Amino acid sequence: METDACVHPWPAGNASVPRMALEAAALGLRALVARDAMPGEYAGVRIIPALIISEPDIRKVSGQIRKRGTVGTLVLVDAGENGFNRSLLAMKGVHIVRNICRTHRNAFDHVAARLAEASGVAIDIDLYPLVHARGSARQRVLHRYIDLIRLRSRYHFPLTLSTNACSVLDMRSPGEMQLLCTLFSLPEEDAALALSTPEALLQPVEPVRVVR
């Protein structure tokens, strides 16, 4: 199911959730991960609520997850320093680590990649700077993503793709998102897999249990 892993509807953005869902349906998306939205379905597009945590302290992150994290909500946490990211990847309740492109290159290394693979936490690829930034700022982001894809080819951790759209004008179709991913050598089939990751994160594969 093609899913945009993060959009910011009103009041963070300038479009309502139903309007974003209408646009998503027209673009060929089947689900949206929307910040602080109510779960539901509109125009055939599933709305998955997202809790975005932007805290520099790992204890505050776990406090926020305890306080505000609910079943059916995807928890997205902003990446930080290397140590912070490793703790984050080992923490229960975190689904996606975002804003990797804004961190230092060493903030996500091979150890963090292995941890992400083992814990099943996805790393978000934010397409917003690729669309809106120009010149050296975009080059830096592309370089960061190329490095991330190199690590992924070895450790196979899950990826998600997000437009971080605040407006309907920032939203992109699955095809456009896949094409943008070719800029940093992510194959189109892997990009298609990344588009279906958010829903898989809500239904993680658990070990077999004896129930009686």
Add this chain to the structure above:
Amino acid sequence: MKARPPTLREKKRYILASIWPPEPEPDPKELYGAVLEAVTCLFGDAATARIRPVVISCGTGYVLLRCSRGCEKQLRIALATLTSVGERRIVLHPKATSGTLLALRRKLPPTLPAREGEELVVQYGGKEWSARRYQGQKIDLLEKGIKGQAPVYITQDDIEELACSHRHTRWDTTGQ
């Protein structure tokens, strides 16, 4: 001057893209400048010379573009990075690619129905909003008298919900 034989001519591809918001129609020259800037910024001068992007025609809600054969993928990537034409926010979504203009013209959207792009004045919270209603429940709100303000994108359902939750407010829709 004698035309080149078909086998020696450069092969081209044509792309049909939708424009949002469809109105007002962007100026084709300005749109060409924006497309060229997007392609050059992303791929550089040498690649842009190979791609040769051209805006052929531009109508309400659509644009026809041309590029060299084999470069259509690069042009579509660059179109995804186009965010404005001049001062105006805009987005282009490629819909179809073809080797002939005729095939693309057959895929052009039909003439707009009466309701498409209908202008309304909406009163909410003591403020007057200029609302443009599109087919499929889409409504773009722009506060009247404030220039350069980003529109608010909502749906008909949002208006009904707001009208129910704010009993003291009045949603007046009068055609202009």
